[in-house]
Amino acid sequence: MFYHRKELFRPVSVGTPDAQFGQYLLEQFGGATGELTAALQYWVQSFHVENAAIRDMLQDIAIEEFNHLEMVGKLIAQHTAKIDQTDVYDAPLFQIKGGGPHFLDSSGSAWTATYIQEGGNVVRDLRANISSEAGARQTYESLIKRTKDEGTKAALVHLLTREITHANMFMKALDAMGKLEDPYFGNVPPDDTVDIVFNLSAGEDSRGPWNEKPFRYIENPQPQGGFPPPPVNPDDEKAKLTGVKKVAAAAE
Ligand code: MN
Ligand code: MN
Numbered sequence: 001m002f003y004h005r006k007e008l009f010r011p012v013s014v015g016t017p018d019a020q021f022g023q024y025l026l027e028q029f030g031g032a033t034g035e036l037t038a039a040l041q042y043w044v045q046s047f048h049v050e051n052a053a054i055r056d057m058l059q060d061i062a063i064e065e066f067n068h069l070e071m072v073g074k075l076i077a078q079h080t081a082k083i084d085q086t087d088v089y090d091a092p093l094f095q096i097k098g099g100g101p102h103f104l105d106s107s108g109s110a111w112t113a114t115y116i117q118e119g120g121n122v123v124r125d126l127r128a129n130i131s132s133e134a135g136a137r138q139t140y141e142s143l144i145k146r147t148k149d150e151g152t153k154a155a156l157v158h159l160l161t162r163e164i165t166h167a168n169m170f171m172k173a174l175d176a177m178g179k180l181e182d183p184y185f186g187n188v189p190p191d192d193t194v195d196i197v198f199n200l201s202a203g204e205d206s207r208g209p210w211n212e213k214p215f216r217y218i219e220n221p222q223p224q225g226g227f228p229p230p231p232v233n234p235d236d237e238k239a240k241l242t243g244v245k246k247v248a249a250a251a252e
Contacts, residue, residue, distance in 0.1 A: 009067035010158055013151040014078035019091035019099075021147055022079030024106050026093070028072045028143065028159070031105035033135035035072055037115040039065035041132060045118045045125045054122060054173055061166050068159055073101040075155060123177065123185035126170045133167035 028034045043062035049055045080091065080099035093108050094100075103111040117128035140160035147153055174180040184190065197211040198221045211217050 008071060008074065009064075010071060010155065012071050012074040012078070012155050014075060015149050015151045017079050017082055018147070018149065019080050019094055021143075021149075021152070022076045022099075023091045023093055024143055024146060025072060025076045025079065026102065026104055027106040027139055028136070029069065029076060029101045030103035030111040031109075031139070032115045033132070033139045034105070034111070034115075035065050035069035035136075036103065036111060038132055038136060039063075039069055040113075041116045041118055042129065044116065045122075045129075048119070049122045049125065051122065054126075057169060057173060058125075061169065064162065064166075068162065071155060071159065075152060076101040079152075121186055123174065123179045126174050126179075129170045130167050130174075133163045133170065137163040137167070 030036060039062050041062075042058045042065065046055045046058040046062065049058060077100045080094045093102070093104060097104075105111070117132070118125055137160055140156050140163065144153055144156045144160065147156070171180055179185055184194075195214060195216050196218060197215045198218050199205060199211075200221060207217075
């Protein structure tokens with residue numbers, strides 16, 4: 001059951017409307033890291049997660065994200081309530097589509113379901129969610145740096161804070177499954193290269209725990225695959241080249 005209350009989850013009060021900033025805010029309404037993406041991602045994940053406690057968490061956070069979507073929408077509506085001709089070059093999206101939020105990002109690209117990461121396995125879902133929260137937090141930080149309006153800033157700092165809380169919840173859920181530090185999940189066992197790491201960018205190398213023991217570090221990786229068979233293409237041009245010779249590889 002969905003039941004909407006008209007009061008906002010948290011206060012949203014814009015002091016000085018700024019249509020251009022309203023356009024930036026679209027990033028968190030109809031953009032990849034935005035609240036619609038988060039709300040729909042966690043909500044749809046809840047349909048295929050068997051664990052009741054994690055399903056409950058996903059539903060709680062999904063609905064909080066819908067609250068955030070409403071707050072960002074109200075911010076955009078207040079920032080674009082008065083667009084006169086002087087703002088036309090600053091906020092062209094609102095001149096064309098009218099004031100208020102639209103499911104576009106700050107560049108005018110339409111929201112797309114390809115932003116949503118979900119499916120198959122709850123570990124995959126929760127790891128994707130940590131990434132989503134990181135993206136949302138970073139976008140909010142960029143937005144906070146671009147506004148001087150105190151009311152806007154207060155709302156955005158709250159929204160940024162909540163994304164940190166959500167990331168923490170998803171990390172705790174993975175930890176409770178023993179999957180925060182264990183990269184393996186699912187039902188297909190890895191092959192014997194699972195502990196091998198390659199040095200594939202030469203010059204001024206740096207090492208860290210990601211390529212020290214118990215990892216097996218390959219300092220000078222060599223190709224293991226041999227030469228692949230040449231392509232077979234019945235439609236390709238069959239003309240013979242003149243002046244072509246095979247040359248032995250130069251010794252190093
Ligand atoms: Mn949010
Ligand atoms: Mn969140």
